[in-house]
Amino acid sequence: MSDELWEPPSVLVAVDLVILTLRSAKLHVLLVERGIAPYEGDQALPGGFLNNVSEDILTAAHRELREEAGLDASRLHLEQLGAYGAPSRDPRGRVVSVAYLAIAPGLPEPIAGTDAASACWRPVEDVTSGQLRLAFDHEQILTDGVERARTKIEHSALATAFCDETFTISDLQQVYETVWGVRLDSRNFYRKVQAARGFITPAGSNRRRSTKGRPAQLFRRGPRTVLHPPLVRPDPPTRNERTE
Amino acid sequence: MSDELWEPPSVLVAVDLVILTLRSAKLHVLLVERGIAPYEGDQALPGGFLNNVSEDILTAAHRELREEAGLDASRLHLEQLGAYGAPSRDPRGRVVSVAYLAIAPGLPEPIAGTDAASACWRPVEDVTSGQLRLAFDHEQILTDGVERARTKIEHSALATAFCDETFTISDLQQVYETVWGVRLDSRNFYRKVQAARGFITPAGSNRRRSTKGRPAQLFRRGPRTVLHPPLVRPDPPTRNERTE
């Protein structure tokens, strides 16, 4: 290309975070209320611009995770979703946003003592149903993030990131059922989870005492991040098919 | 975050293309020789900065595909790989590059009549073996692009993008073997490809006359993009396992 006398355009770079968690058997996403224009007062994904020209993008994502969500970045799974840079996505000018996916264990309350007092967990369904609208192209980013999570837990141990340090197999099944939005047979789930070597390891002889029923064995994440064999998501009516 | 009196840093946005093809049973990538500093004279992925502040990123990728590779973007698969934005990746200053993966059918010659006379196909292996070094972080981008292609052809009909309009099942097997770097049993491959409904459809009663042997039935891409059941890549010694 000819670079003579021509200057490439400068743009602003932002990061946006899709932070997913499980609360009362539903998939929730962390949203903040925008305090300034544009979209003032609307709900949006946590995020913000790079701090300075030498800040790494992933570092910025970790910083926003801390500042806006009050979450300790060090123990969280963080994965890049991609770049979102439609020219019209931000009315202030050209902004390219790099989106990240983060998975957090079920946290009871909106998170206190942070910059973002306005932050709160909202059911993902409220957004996908169109009931709750998000600022910018954040609905698209959220959709992509959820879809990424759905496919990743098939082949990776990512699902354990939704759980606490120790968890039962039922807890894990809850994760899969909620993220995929399906019901699974617990007996087959047991077999498959145990067959995936290195996925989970028994946590001593501890057992969890629930309200009723037989106490469950506790587990923690195993050393393996890639599942073999994988936990394949059952055909949700239209995941494929019917194009012929 | 506090936006008062503070200006977010401006950065340059570029696109880089990993354009893969098959030439003589080897995976090749399109590289250009850099004509200006930095990395002048080195090999690099085709790419460049956004033309202007209102150019869409995907549009820029298509434009570079045309300008630097002379490829008609309209019939090519183009998929975003992600954003690469390490602060030190470009010595000229802060540049965030959005990388795209493109798959092209086997084209015989380096592509003529384009801006980029310096463009040429190089075996991917030359790069991954360390024999050929690339500018910037392009080795990483290339590695990510190849890995993406490897996993995508398991579940999608992307492999047909490496083929011409019509192709034989052997051609398709060649694609899988080359991209995955393994040998497959042709008889099992036949069965599985045919079992994936909507993957390929017979192209009339045409047959290809090769140099020797029985002529093969010709096919073209089917209507389905998602493969069901998928074509799973065999365990390459260390794709998983051995972490225990």
Add this chain to the structure above:
DNA sequence: CGAATAGTGTCTATAAGACATTATACT
């Protein structure tokens, strides 16, 4: 005891891998 959850076992259909055999071109 009954209710509820945890965990094991069994059967069947489907898909994967190994490998034999037939079919149709070329020289």
Add this chain to the structure above:
DNA sequence: AGTATAATGTCTTATAGACACTATTCG
């Protein structure tokens, strides 16, 4: 013929899904 590639078929094993059954807690 002989050779080379295309295509179909068979057998065995592994995995997925459906579902019966046993185990252990609480009230």
